[in-house]
Amino acid sequence: MTSTKAATDTSPRSAPKEGSGVVPAEQRRQRLSPDERREQIFACAQKLFALRPYEEVSATDIAAAAGVARGLVNHYFGNKRGLYLEVVRLNSTVSEVAVATLPDGTLQERIDASVTWFLDTLEHTGGTWLALGSGGMGRDPDLERILVEAENDSVERLMEAMGLAGRGEGQEQVRAMMRVYAQLARSGAREWLLRKTLSRRQVHTLLSGTLLGIVRDAVPALTPATGPHRGPA
Amino acid sequence: MTSTKAATDTSPRSAPKEGSGVVPAEQRRQRLSPDERREQIFACAQKLFALRPYEEVSATDIAAAAGVARGLVNHYFGNKRGLYLEVVRLNSTVSEVAVATLPDGTLQERIDASVTWFLDTLEHTGGTWLALGSGGMGRDPDLERILVEAENDSVERLMEAMGLAGRGEGQEQVRAMMRVYAQLARSGAREWLLRKTLSRRQVHTLLSGTLLGIVRDAVPALTPATGPHRGPA
DNA sequence: AGAATTATTGACATCATGTCAATAGACCGT
DNA sequence: ACGGTCTATTGACATGATGTCAATAATTCT
Numbered sequence A, B: 001m002t003s004t005k006a007a008t009d010t011s012p013r014s015a016p017k018e019g020s021g022v023v024p025a026e027q028r029r030q031r032l033s034p035d036e037r038r039e040q041i042f043a044c045a046q047k048l049f050a051l052r053p054y055e056e057v058s059a060t061d062i063a064a065a066a067g068v069a070r071g072l073v074n075h076y077f078g079n080k081r082g083l084y085l086e087v088v089r090l091n092s093t094v095s096e097v098a099v100a101t102l103p104d105g106t107l108q109e110r111i112d113a114s115v116t117w118f119l120d121t122l123e124h125t126g127g128t129w130l131a132l133g134s135g136g137m138g139r140d141p142d143l144e145r146i147l148v149e150a151e152n153d154s155v156e157r158l159m160e161a162m163g164l165a166g167r168g169e170g171q172e173q174v175r176a177m178m179r180v181y182a183q184l185a186r187s188g189a190r191e192w193l194l195r196k197t198l199s200r201r202q203v204h205t206l207l208s209g210t211l212l213g214i215v216r217d218a219v220p221a222l223t224p225a226t227g228p229h230r231g232p233a
Numbered sequence C: 001a002g003a004a005t006t007a008t009t010g011a012c013a014t015c016a017t018g019t020c021a022a023t024a025g026a027c028c029g030t
Numbered sequence D: 001a002c003g004g005t006c007t008a009t010t011g012a013c014a015t016g017a018t019g020t021c022a023a024t025a026a027t028t029c030t
Helices: A033-049 A058-067 A069-075 A078-092 A107-127 A127-132 A141-160 A173-192 A200-222 B034-053 B061-067 B070-076 B080-091 B109-123 B127-132 B139-162 B171-194 B198-220
Strands: none
Touching: A033 A058, A033 A069, A033 A127, A058 A069, A058 A078, A058 B127, A069 A078, A078 A141, A078 B171, A107 A127, A107 A141, A107 A173, A107 A200, A107 B198, A127 A173, A127 B171, A141 A173, A173 A200, A173 B198, A200 B061, A200 B171, B034 B061, B034 B070, B034 B080, B034 B127, B061 B070, B061 B080, B070 B080, B080 B139, B109 B127, B109 B171, B109 B198, B127 B171, B171 B198
């Protein structure tokens, strides 16, 4: 439109010149199995996206880091966005080990154990997860869906640990409250690990106290007269 | 480089052809004062950024919406990013009216009033503010700074309302806890207004209860033995 | 070995962004 | 009114990023 360059449209495609010269030393092409290559590119992308924000990482950068032609990135992941979403999806779930192994003690004890486990996990696997809920660039529907989905997993496990699992009634609302709490947990962890304004003990107190309060007060408060309709028994 | 179009490079700059033809009806150029024009462009950008995510809004779109050449956007805001940051900065602060007019009753009462005011404000000024903390695109240092700064404002006012203002000691840590709480508040409001999973009453209960718990339990818990050093009295 | 398969490449075409000289509105003094 | 000055505004670059696709070369199979 703007530039009328158009050129020989009938010619199929001019053959790549390949001209520059020989490539330094290494073997010129390393041919891998699709799975391997995909994973390799993915790893590089993960590293780069953790380093600087989305739009400052070019597909060229990723390809270069993987030692690969840029086109290959698109070949495996469609587009940069798709690749990014996969990276996020992987990093947005907190590892799901050892939730079944919770004590059967009082609510307070179970909460303490959960919080301890949560903080332990974070202390090791560290920052990537924390960064997610933070900066609010353009809220993206797909991205948000991924994040919400991951949050739902955590919430489900949290409810199980709290013994709030199978109550059909206010289920959806309890879930919502746990989701809200999850934001608090994330934010608290951020103050601890990223900004370093709170000690671990303080965060622990904050999180467990708050969770106890919610489970004890807010959750029961919605069971008697829950929805807009559906009167009390 | 790629396309050898180049053309007469010695000529200073080929004069704009201006060719197409006369422009429909309106006056061709509307010359405004810089302030007016700036504001107008800003308004259009705000509208568009509220509608779709950052990178799906092109500078061309903004310019078109404002009925202006794309170059003018850059002239006034430097680059698209700068414009976006300004939009965010404006929308990231919750209006600061009427915090001074808080009752002097019990803590519980003051909290209820604060939460009520908060929810009222949100109910009117609505969604833009809520969307901010949500999607986590590339966490961006500048953007994050703006968000944190705005959050600090809210936190400051919140502390004032809670009567936690001038305690020199754990000040920074109290602030951190309030910041954490602010995330909970935002998240709760989101469940109410955006996802519609909780009623206003439920959110109110959740927020006020949690805040009460924090102010009553978590905050005092850090004053006796606050930092890593500084032993108990 | 040679044929067949397919992972990989590199060159487009398109689009977005930022820059800047040139242009044309508006305002002024005369 | 009129010409001159100021500057808001434009449009054409230059650059870089993205996605597509036929051509190429590294494997595997026979």
